[in-house]
Amino acid sequence: MTRAIGEQDYSNLAQDLLARAAKHGSTAADVMVADGETLSVQVRMGAVDRLTKAREKRLGLRVFFGQRSASASTSDFSRESLERFVGETCTLAQAVIEDPVSGLPEGSPYATEFPDLNIHDPTKLQTDQQIDLALRTERAAFDADSRITNSEGAECDSSSGRIILANSHGFLGHYANSSFSLSVSPIASDAAGMQRDYWYGVDRSFAKLESPEAIGKEATRRTVRKLGARKVATCCAPVVFDPEVAGSLLGHLCSALSGYALYKGASFLIGQLGAQIAPGFVTIYDDGRMPGGLGTRPFDGEGLPTRKQAVVERGRLTSYLLDTYSGKKLGLSSTGNASRSIGESPSAGPTNFYMVPGTTSPNDILTSVKRGLYVTDLIGFGINMVTGDYSRGASGFWIENGELAYPVEEITIAGNLKQMYANIETIGTDLVFRGRVACPTVKLAEMTIAGQ
């Protein structure tokens, strides 16, 4: 588990696989090799609960026989296994039907520059250091309020990895990345019952990770305020989404804008390119080159350069999220959004995807609501991507005269995503990246709230 294999070795491995595939008769191929190591520490009630350490590697091969293709992956890199692996992948490809659109990107669209995007921090944390960080985070959560009586635990993870992509058109690229995260899930209780929430920090650079004290304190603030939650009466009212749940609305937008959903007829945004889908003050970017971003990478899953592009500009839909295949199906070019799991053919997805902040503070947004709902948690999968119909379990706070009156739970919010995007009324100033998709506080004019 401590063997260090250099980029050179993996490049050679990739070239070797491409050569073997060609020998089996493939007309084109690409290879992706990834490896990484992870150290994960979970503590609970002041003691170590679980410690996980691993180093892993995997390679994926995609072969084309004319317009037939197949993909495969393996974790077994031994020479004799790989020979069999290439043979089986080639056999698989020859058994499927020809797809006239399939193939590697043609011409010379491939990434040629590999700038340093600040996505790899070589800091190696010691096990004891991670245990200490997790313990401090949990302690900070307990110290912040005496109503915290239990804990689902705190976790500190560090990981690093490398990706190498090579294809038979001569592309060869690689990059390394890292991730450090810290989270805690405290439990508060009172006579009425228990409530749990969590808070977290995640960054590609260890130095930029939020402090254990700040994370613990915020987790407790979010948890204790839920105590005493009740239902509200069924009604229609304005709904304010806190940034964590507002991000999920952008996540659904990404799914609907994926080229694959669009050409299959499985998206509620079919044929909307160029159309006004949100008010004029809404602008959304996808930026694959944002320094230090959790979705940042120099090239996409096909080797094409990533970029910054407006997806929604002043409310108008200006771009889908496309790789080469789904782009061709729609008569468009790739947008550099090929995402790729090892051993799968590409799909299309976001890099760093965010809504440009507005000019109203989150507090002023709440103040603007006479009667309505402030949503902090959503659960369930009640989203129909074909129609945009939306119905999810929610909890948060009831707003009366611009103030949070009491916590609410066991209610649902429902609407249709197309109308929800059109109904955005205000955007907050509070954009913070805690993942690949980020959104400030957002207020929607009205949704149906089902309660008692």
Added chain:
Amino acid sequence: MAKDEAGALARFGVTDREIEQALGRVKLSTVDYADLYFEYCQSESVSMEEGIVKRATKSIGQGVGVRATAGEKTGFAYSDELTSKDLNIAAETARYIADSGHSTTPVSVTHRPSLARNLYPHDRPNIEVATPDRVALLNAIDAEARRYDPRIKNVMAAYNTEYKVMLVATSEGLMVGDIQPLSRLQVTCIAEENGNRQVGTFGGGGRIGLEYFQQNQRYLQFAREAAREAILNLSAVDAPAGVMPVVLGGGWPGILLHEAIGHGLEADFNRKKTSAFSSLLGKKVASEVCTIVDDGTLPFRRGSLNVDDEGTPTSRTVLIERGILRGYITDKLNARLMGIPVTGNGRRESYQSVVLPRMTNTFMLAGESDPQDIIRSVKKGLYAVSFGGGQVDITNGKFVFSASEAYLIEDGQVTKPVKGATLIGSGPEILKQVSMVGHNLKLDEGVGTCGKEGQSVPVGVGLPTIRIDEITVGGTKA
């Protein structure tokens, strides 16, 4: 099954001696329990869309997970290399949680039982179906769905198989292996009429092979069901919003049990007292017509296992008996810490993940009501027969699950189809609202995948037709 176990060992290329030495390294005096879990898994998927079987993928993974538990602590490491050197490094890492010490005394693994039963005997070629046969099956599905109704504009289908060989060796001296096949066929149809587009899905499978799907051309039935749901949804009206009586159909709606009570009865949450059910053992949590079990011993079911991932034979555990909360589902760690029986529910997604107490097949036993009488008893409410996914917050007990096929009930009659809506309730309260249970217990088709701590495992659910007197329906029509 001794032959399978030997076959499994040969596959991993690890000798008995290497296993006993690695166990010895991890099993210090301060370690309560340790195990090595070897896994080889090959999965294949062939999928079709736009009438073309255009995607075929294959994935091969193998490795070993080494685990040690001491008190409440778990140390865990895994490796995708199976040399004795890698085994020993993993063992050294896993024992980090033990206070100190060093041991090289091998643990002798002497108890090597043959499996007492085989719940899913299989022919390997029937699991690893030749690609051309999969292609033919998917092409026939496409044709059948389009024949069902010309408004079906696209058909997507995938046939996925998994062939998993596992071997677990424990510090108790137990070594047991199993071969766990898994197949699933999933069909999605998109219907379109005058710009209105709707989706319908149907799927099924289990620890079975191609012959299951070929029986009476069951795969064509899957195609027709997906097409029927998509066409039906073309005429769906807005779902109502608010509290009302809901009748759940049999089978997959049993996801209610999985979310509302199943997760809350997993031992880890109860040991940590983070579950809404933590103090309710022996208490009434459901109406008297409700008896609910978790049963990993049903032949060929998706959620079934001969032994769990700690080598414990699976069993049938009564969770709720005539409304009273009777038991939790456990793995070895939580059973030991809580002083309760091991139920054979210790499961892991792969060698890369730790064991957690997980459900197998969770269902409610049949009652005495006629399903038609149950529907007739509702003046105004919802009849939900098919669902998408669900989710639960263990701590406050609030759960949701989302209907994908539902109808209004008006004056005891099933009338218009309604658009999908999420149902939300409270786990410890909802089953008290169950007033009628049908005599028609039905298990689901074999599509369930349960997620917990980022790990996915196949599960089953089941339900007779039931009436829930009051639950919140999250439609748009207030």
